[in-house]
Amino acid sequence: MIEKLGREFLFLVxxxxxxxxxxxxxxxxxxxxxxxxxxxxxxxYFIGTRSVVVILFTGTFTGMVLALxxxxxxxxxxxxxxxxxxxxxxxxxxxxxxxxxxMVIGRAGSAICAEIGIMRHSEQIDALxxxxxxxxxxxxxxxxxxxxxxxxxxxxxxxxVGIFGGYLVGVIFMxxxxxxxxxxxxxxxxxxxxxxxxxxxxxxxxxxxWIATFKGFFLHLDRSGTYGxxxxxxxxxxxxxMSSVIxxxxxxxxxxxxx
Amino acid sequence: xxxxxxxxxxxxxxxxxxGPRHILKNVDLQVTRxxxxxxxxxxxxxxxxxMRNMLGLNKPSSGSIHLMxxxxxxxxxxxxxxxxxxxxxxxxxxxxxxxxxxxxxxxxPLKEHTRLDSKTMDIMCRLKLEVVNLAGFEDLMPSELSGxxxxxxxxxxxxxxxxxxxxxxxxxxxxxxxxxAELDELILKLRDALNMTIVVVTHELESAFRIADRITxxxxxxxxxxxxxxxxxxxxxxxxxxxxxxxxxxxxxxxxAYLNRLxxxx
Numbered sequence: 001m002i003e004k005l006g007r008e009f010l011f012l013v014x015x016x017x018x019x020x021x022x023x024x025x026x027x028x029x030x031x032x033x034x035x036x037x038x039x040x041x042x043x044x045y046f047i048g049t050r051s052v053v054v055i056l057f058t059g060t061f062t063g064m065v066l067a068l069x070x071x072x073x074x075x076x077x078x079x080x081x082x083x084x085x086x087x088x089x090x091x092x093x094x095x096x097x098x099x100x101x102x103m104v105i106g107r108a109g110s111a112i113c114a115e116i117g118i119m120r121h122s123e124q125i126d127a128l129x130x131x132x133x134x135x136x137x138x139x140x141x142x143x144x145x146x147x148x149x150x151x152x153x154x155x156x157x158x159x160x161v162g163i164f165g166g167y168l169v170g171v172i173f174m175x176x177x178x179x180x181x182x183x184x185x186x187x188x189x190x191x192x193x194x195x196x197x198x199x200x201x202x203x204x205x206x207x208x209x210w211i212a213t214f215k216g217f218f219l220h221l222d223r224s225g226t227y228g229x230x231x232x233x234x235x236x237x238x239x240x241x242m243s244s245v246i247x248x249x250x251x252x253x254x255x256x257x258x259x
Numbered sequence: 260x261x262x263x264x265x266x267x268x269x270x271x272x273x274x275x276x277x278g279p280r281h282i283l284k285n286v287d288l289q290v291t292r293x294x295x296x297x298x299x300x301x302x303x304x305x306x307x308x309x310m311r312n313m314l315g316l317n318k319p320s321s322g323s324i325h326l327m328x329x330x331x332x333x334x335x336x337x338x339x340x341x342x343x344x345x346x347x348x349x350x351x352x353x354x355x356x357x358x359x360x361x362x363x364x365x366x367x368p369l370k371e372h373t374r375l376d377s378k379t380m381d382i383m384c385r386l387k388l389e390v391v392n393l394a395g396f397e398d399l400m401p402s403e404l405s406g407x408x409x410x411x412x413x414x415x416x417x418x419x420x421x422x423x424x425x426x427x428x429x430x431x432x433x434x435x436x437x438x439x440a441e442l443d444e445l446i447l448k449l450r451d452a453l454n455m456t457i458v459v460v461t462h463e464l465e466s467a468f469r470i471a472d473r474i475t476x477x478x479x480x481x482x483x484x485x486x487x488x489x490x491x492x493x494x495x496x497x498x499x500x501x502x503x504x505x506x507x508x509x510x511x512x513x514x515x516a517y518l519n520r521l522x523x524x525x
Contacts, residue, residue: 119356126316127354130426131368131416132344134336138371 011223022214026140039142047108048150052157054103059158062095063087063165071174084181085188087166092189092197096159101204101247104151105240109212112143113239116216117232143209151205152198159197196258203254208243215239264328267292267424267456268313273322275308282308284480295450295457297467300477301502306460309477310426314348315339327423344372347417351429353409355401362397365416372420387415391445407438418449424456425449431463443469464503468492476502
């Protein structure tokens with residue numbers, strides 16, 4: 001029992017160290033020019049542009065649900081006029097960045113992890129190293145930079161369509177006045193809230209790519225001992241679960257630090 | 260890089276482990292400039308591990324590896340990247356990038372390490388594709404190629420920078436005899452025309468004897484023999500002859516060793 005606990009502890013320390021060194025290499029290389037502009041654009045397209053549709057849908061429905069719930073709860077206190085501020089603050093501070101990140105994990109994070117895992121399995125990463133090409137610069141850096149660009153933009157889109165989803169339900173369906181919806185939002189949401197949302201989006205973007213690329217890159221060191229198709233499936237599942245939990249935990253942490 | 264030494268690769272007392280398993284045991288190996296060295300042995304004998312150590316992809320537990328006169332076991336990643344620009348490696352499965360076309364795959368080292376214009380790179384790409392008999396295939400994607408074509412594209416990519424040393428992992432694995440023979444001819448042509456030093460890892464006997472200047476036979480992580488192809492063919496070592504004549508192993512089972520293998524104890 002004690003031996004098992006000790007082994008787990010040692011593994012945890014080793015894995016944390018490996019993750020830290022991996023992140024250090026990724027960030028350091030991200031700061032050193034020259035950068036491959038084409039590769040970054042391709043990744044922005046993959047992580048960002050191709051996530052727009054799903055963000056439009058989830059953003060709209062989240063705003064609609066928020067307005068629906070908010071309206072019924074606020075009506076009990078006769079405060080329907082606060083609907084705009086409730087929807088705006090919830091979206092901009094919390095739900096926008098968190099749900100955008102969760103959508104990107106499902107759509108792009110899993111794909112990034114599987115792609116790099118297959119590259120490891122089929123010796124493509126070894127081939128890069130043998131050609132004298134740094135895999136961190138070639139594979140990881142474009143994805144890191146792209147995520148730092150895409151996540152804030154996607155979060156912004158989520159917030160905007162969410163606010164209009166809330167408008168649709170609150171103003172059009174429930175009859176809250178248009179003026180109080182937008183004026184309430186204008187009065188209560190300030191730049192610190194927007195900044196908080198964007199800081200979260202940036203950090204979440206980094207976390208998603210960090211975990212996805214790390215898990216795929218170290219497929220061969222995965223503790224399950226599986227390799228090949230099963231190994232890739234295992235690390236991909238791991239990456240999705242781990243990044244989802246870490247996003248939610250860091251959401252609380254960032255909120256408690258910045259609010 | 261300075262003048263190349265006569266001993267392009269020099270491996271001394273190399274030991275490697277995967278977890279508790281001892282893979283290579285005190286391996287000594289020398290590869291001379293301009294020769295084709297074939298590393299031969301059965302499955303699990305440590306051939307690929309030896310090659311990965313010579314490339315600096317794996318770190319050994321002990322021993323030294325001199326590649327083109329430089330000790331690589333203590334090198335930093337940057338130094339290894341620098342040194343590897345003089346190497347070409349063709350992996351067993353080709354390791355082509357599936358999102359890149361044949362042309363983009365072959366040109367990748369040029370784009371990363373040189374400032375050549377795209378026309379020059381196109382010409383160099385076509386030249387290497389001519390060498391591997393695949394001219395005209397540059398716009399295909401790796402998924403559109405057969406197994407033999409993938410290996411030849413991988414070879415073209417490996418030689419695009421005119422490396423001093425070429426490593427080829429299992430060139431014949433999974434190929435029909437005709438394509439396999441074509442690849443053997445290609446390897447000979449590369450040595451003669453470009454004066455490359457070539458290290459081939461294989462378990463195909465016919466192919467090994469056709470191309471090798473010298474052969475190193477590995478068995479369970481030990482070097483059984485490292486000599487010219489003729490000397491290996493007529494070696495009186497029983498294990499070498501078993502391998503050459505495809506005789507199944509008839510060693511008496513050591514109960515302790517067997518149990519240790521099962522439990523993973525060295």
